[in-house]
Amino acid sequence: MTEGSGARRTAQILDATLHLVAERGYEGLTIEGVAERAGVNKTTIYRWWPSKAALLGVALTDAPLLRFAAPDTGSLHGDLLALAQTLVSLLTEPGSATLAVAALGAAAQNPELAAYARAFFADRLAGQLPIFTRAAERGELAADTDPMLIMDALAGAVWARVVLRQLPVEKSFPEKLATLLHVGVAT
Amino acid sequence: MTEGSGARRTAQILDATLHLVAERGYEGLTIEGVAERAGVNKTTIYRWWPSKAALLGVALTDAPLLRFAAPDTGSLHGDLLALAQTLVSLLTEPGSATLAVAALGAAAQNPELAAYARAFFADRLAGQLPIFTRAAERGELAADTDPMLIMDALAGAVWARVVLRQLPVEKSFPEKLATLLHVGVAT
Numbered sequence: 001m002t003e004g005s006g007a008r009r010t011a012q013i014l015d016a017t018l019h020l021v022a023e024r025g026y027e028g029l030t031i032e033g034v035a036e037r038a039g040v041n042k043t044t045i046y047r048w049w050p051s052k053a054a055l056l057g058v059a060l061t062d063a064p065l066l067r068f069a070a071p072d073t074g075s076l077h078g079d080l081l082a083l084a085q086t087l088v089s090l091l092t093e094p095g096s097a098t099l100a101v102a103a104l105g106a107a108a109q110n111p112e113l114a115a116y117a118r119a120f121f122a123d124r125l126a127g128q129l130p131i132f133t134r135a136a137e138r139g140e141l142a143a144d145t146d147p148m149l150i151m152d153a154l155a156g157a158v159w160a161r162v163v164l165r166q167l168p169v170e171k172s173f174p175e176k177l178a179t180l181l182h183v184g185v186a187t
Numbered sequence: 188m189t190e191g192s193g194a195r196r197t198a199q200i201l202d203a204t205l206h207l208v209a210e211r212g213y214e215g216l217t218i219e220g221v222a223e224r225a226g227v228n229k230t231t232i233y234r235w236w237p238s239k240a241a242l243l244g245v246a247l248t249d250a251p252l253l254r255f256a257a258p259d260t261g262s263l264h265g266d267l268l269a270l271a272q273t274l275v276s277l278l279t280e281p282g283s284a285t286l287a288v289a290a291l292g293a294a295a296q297n298p299e300l301a302a303y304a305r306a307f308f309a310d311r312l313a314g315q316l317p318i319f320t321r322a323a324e325r326g327e328l329a330a331d332t333d334p335m336l337i338m339d340a341l342a343g344a345v346w347a348r349v350v351l352r353q354l355p356v357e358k359s360f361p362e363k364l365a366t367l368l369h370v371g372v373a374t
Contacts (some may be wrong), residue, residue, distance in 0.1 A: 149364060
C-alpha cells in the first residue's frame with residue numbers, strides 16, 4: 001500500500017465513521033459497520049484505532065468536513081463575520097449539517113468521548129488564534145480580550161440558533177453576530 | 188383525584204420523563220418506563236400525552252427544572268450577569284446538568300421533537316424579554332438590539348463552554364460574558 005492510498009483509506013474510514021454516527025447514533029456505531037461502509041477489513045481499523053470512541057475522536061479532529069482555516073480579511077470585524085458565515089454553513093448545509101451535529105452531539109453526551117471533544121475544540125480554537133493575534137497587532141483588540149470567550153459566544157450563538165432553537169438563519173444573522181462581538185472587544 | 192394531586196402527579200410524570208431520557212437516551216424512553224418510574228398507570232399517561240415525543244415536549248416546557256424567572260437587578264449588566272449565572276448553574280449542577288443536557292440534546296437530534304424544541308426556546312425567550320424591555324425604558328439599550336441574538340450568544344456561550352467544550356467554568360466566566368454582551372448592545 002503506498003502512502004497516498006493509505007491517506008485515502010484513512011479519509012474513507014473517518015468519513016464512514018461520521019456517516020454512521022449520523023445514521024445510527026453513537027450507540028449504533030461499530031467498527032464492523034465502519035469497515036463495511038469504508039470497504040476495508042475490520043482488522044485494518046482495529047490496528048490503528050482500538051475502540052469506536054478512539055475512531056470517532058480521530059474523525060472529529062481529522063475529518064476534512066470539520067476543518068476550517070482561520071479567515072484573514074484584514075480586519076477583526078471581517079474575520080469574525082467570515083467565521084460566523086463558515087459556522088452557519090457547516091451547521092446548515094445538507095452535506096455537513098447532519099454529520100457535524102451528530103458527531104458533536106455524541107461527543108457531548110458520551111463520557112468516554114469527553115477527552116476527544118476537549119481535544120477537538122482545543123485544536124479548533126488554536127486554529128483560529130491568528131484572528132486575535134493579527135487584530136492585536138493592528139491595535140484593534142482590547143488588551144484583556146479572551147479569545148476562547150469570543151469563540152464560544154460566536155460558535156455558541158450559531159449552535160443555539162441552528163441546532164437548539166432549530167430556526168432558519170436570517171441572512172443578516174452572521175453580520176449582526178459579528179458586530180455584537182466586535183463592539184464588545186474593540187479598543 | 189383532587190386538582191392538587193393531579194398537578195403533583197403531572198410533576199411526577201414529567202420528572203420521570205427527564206430522568207429516563209438522561210439514563211437511557213430518547214431511544215430508550217417509553218411510556219411504560221415513565222409510568223413505572225412515576226408510579227402511575229400507563230393509560231393515565233396515554234390519556235394526556237399520545238406519544239413519547241409529546242411527553243418529552245411537555246416535560247421540556249413545563250418541568251420546574253428548566254424554568255427560570257427573568258432577573259430584575261436594576262441594570263442591564265446585572266440582569267445579563269444573573270442570567271449567565273443561572274444558565275451556568277443549570278448546566279453544571281449535579282441535580283440538573285445531566286437532565287438538561289440529555290433533554291435538550293435529544294430535542295436537537297430527533298426530528299419528531301423539533302416543534303417542541305422551537306416551542307420550548309420561544310417560551311424561554313418570551314420569559315426573558317422583560318430584561319430588554321426594562322433596559323430600553325432605562326435608556327440602556329441600543330435601539331436596534333435583537334433580544335434573541337443576545338440570548339443566543341449568552342446561552343450559546345455557556346452551552347459551548349460546558350456541554351461542547353466540556354471545560355470547567357472559571358469563576359470569572361459569567362462576569363466576562365455579561366460584560367462582552369453588555370458592551371455590544373449598550374447605548
